[in-house]
Amino acid sequence: MTATVAITTRTGRSLVSKADFAMLAAFCGDEYGLERAVANRVVDQALALVFVMGSTGEGTSMAPSQKVDPGWHTLVLHTDWYANWCQEQFGYFLHHQPNSKTRTGGLMTSVVGKIRAAGFEVDDQLWDTAAECNAPACCGDGPCC
Template sequence: MTTAVATTTRTGRSLVTNIDFAMLAAFCANEYGLERAVADRVVDQALALVFVMGSTGEGASMAPSQQVDPGWHTLILHTDWYANWCQEQFGYFLHHQPNSKTRTGGLMTSVVNKIRAAGFEVVDELWGTAAECNAPACCGDGPCC
């Protein structure tokens, strides 16, 4: 007899309180000129990314997509909040070490795979990894197409 195991995915949003998420998403929308619904998705993906980076210790080999980067900047611009959140989640402060020049289709796919493997929902369109993101209509960034 085979037993089916239900797998549920979680969201980056679930890692913070509703009040904190609303504060971060509103800032992201304002600061980067995004519609609020887009900012919600960007911050959600940034939280998942940073959580995976910090909890696995693989931050040096990961990078956000161009679309998710404003979400991470939103987190780190709230320095006190971000420092406390990192301490609570990982026990240390996860530094921002920009490596956007290394963004490639392969790296974005690797990052997305790590986020999914950690049980998080992924919005492929924000990572340039959606099936319809092929040259010449690439929705990714950098040399990914």
């Protein structure tokens, strides 16, 4: 007899209240010209990324994909909210230290692995790690191809 254990994943949006998520997603959509459904996905992934960065202390070795970056900018642009959220989640303020020049396919795969290992759902299309984004097709997110 084999026991089956269901693996439960969480979302980035589960880290904030429904009202806060709606406020952040609406801003992200308006600010970056994204449809609301896309903005929801982007902010969800940004929250998961920042949570993993802050809770592991590996923020300097991680970076958002080009598609997820507007979500992190959305968080940071809400400075009071972001500072309070960081303090509640990690006990310190996680600074945004841009390192977009390091965006590679390998880095994005590593970041996605860390987010998954922390138990979060990953939207591979936003990280350019979906099967259709692998070489020889170029994803357009840094020097991945």
